Amino acid sequence: MAPRLVAESLYRFFRTGEEETFALQGVGLQVAPGEIVAVTGPSGSGKTTLLSCLAGLDEPDGGMVYIAGKRLSHQQEHLRSRLRARYIGVLFQSGNLLEHLTVADNIRLVQRLSAGPDHRGAKDLLEQMGITERAGALPRQLSGGEAARAGLAVALANRPAVVLADEPTGEVDGDTERRILALLRERAAAGTSMVVVTHSRAVAAVADRVLRLRDGRWV
Numbered sequence: 441m442a443p444r445l446v447a448e449s450l451y452r453f454f455r456t457g458e459e460e461t462f463a464l465q466g467v468g469l470q471v472a473p474g475e476i477v478a479v480t481g482p483s484g485s486g487k488t489t490l491l492s493c494l495a496g497l498d499e500p501d502g503g504m505v506y507i508a509g510k511r512l513s514h515q516q517e518h519l520r521s522r523l524r525a526r527y528i529g530v531l532f533q534s535g536n537l538l539e540h541l542t543v544a545d546n547i548r549l550v551q552r553l554s555a556g557p558d559h560r561g562a563k564d565l566l567e568q569m570g571i572t573e574r575a576g577a578l579p580r581q582l583s584g585g586e587a588a589r590a591g592l593a594v595a596l597a598n599r600p601a602v603v604l605a606d607e608p609t610g611e612v613d614g615d616t617e618r619r620i621l622a623l624l625r626e627r628a629a630a631g632t633s634m635v636v637v638t639h640s641r642a643v644a645a646v647a648d649r650v651l652r653l654r655d656g657r658w659v
């Protein structure tokens with residue numbers, strides 16, 4: 441099966457004053473439809489930078505990202521945004537909820553921006569995450585665990601072909617972690633490709649592959 445997500449030899453450098461950081465040094469990756477890839481590695485090894493490049497939120501200095509056979513990197517911003525809305529669900533530690541919208545409206549917005557809105561799906565997602573009663577809450581009114589679950593519901597709301605998630609179970613209890621993992625497995629079984637940055641053994645255990653970064657390289 442043709443890979444859904446392809447990264448070819450990604451390089452990313454940052455310069456702050458005199459100092460140069462080599463965040464990614466030739467990282468390649470191919471993720472098949474329905475495959476879950478877990479990415480681990482120490483702090484500063486390049487995990488978030490890799491996810492940002494895969495999502496088209498950051499541009500690699502070298503290399504290329506393709507999503508569903510379409511070139512995502514080195515495109516104009518509006519083209520990257522369109523590809524992201526259509527194919528990618530992102531969940532970053534900084535959060536993906538708009539502060540002035542309720543949880544339900546955050547989900548509806550993502551669905552409206554993507555090709556095929558599915559309002560029934562919003563209700564199901566909230567139910568699966570166990571936060572139906574929080575649908576009308578604003579993000580700042582949510583606990584850490586509720587915010588993590590609402591963020592994942594938003595990331596999955598457009599039924600994306602590819603999910604990119606940074607520590608999706610970072611702040612949640614064991615029961616919520618199990619719910620999140622069940623939902624990720626269900627989506628993967630339905631064909632969604634996933635790259636999940638995690639330090640959790642439970643998340644790594646549901647992955648098809650576990651890859652480790654150090655100093656911007658696979659080890």
Ligand SMILES: Nc1ncnc2c1ncn2[C@@H]1O[C@H](COP(=O)(O)OP(=O)(O)OP(=O)(O)O)[C@@H](O)[C@H]1O
Pocket residue numbers: 454455456461462463481482483484485486487488489490
């Ligand atoms: N915008 C930036 N400007 C300068 N340096 C940056 C920037 N973003 C990342 N870096 C540096 O690039 C390297 C990789 O950072 P990155 O956030 O990708 O690591 P990480 O593996 O996600 O770390 P953590 O587990 O702590 O979140 C680090 O040395 C970091 O300081």
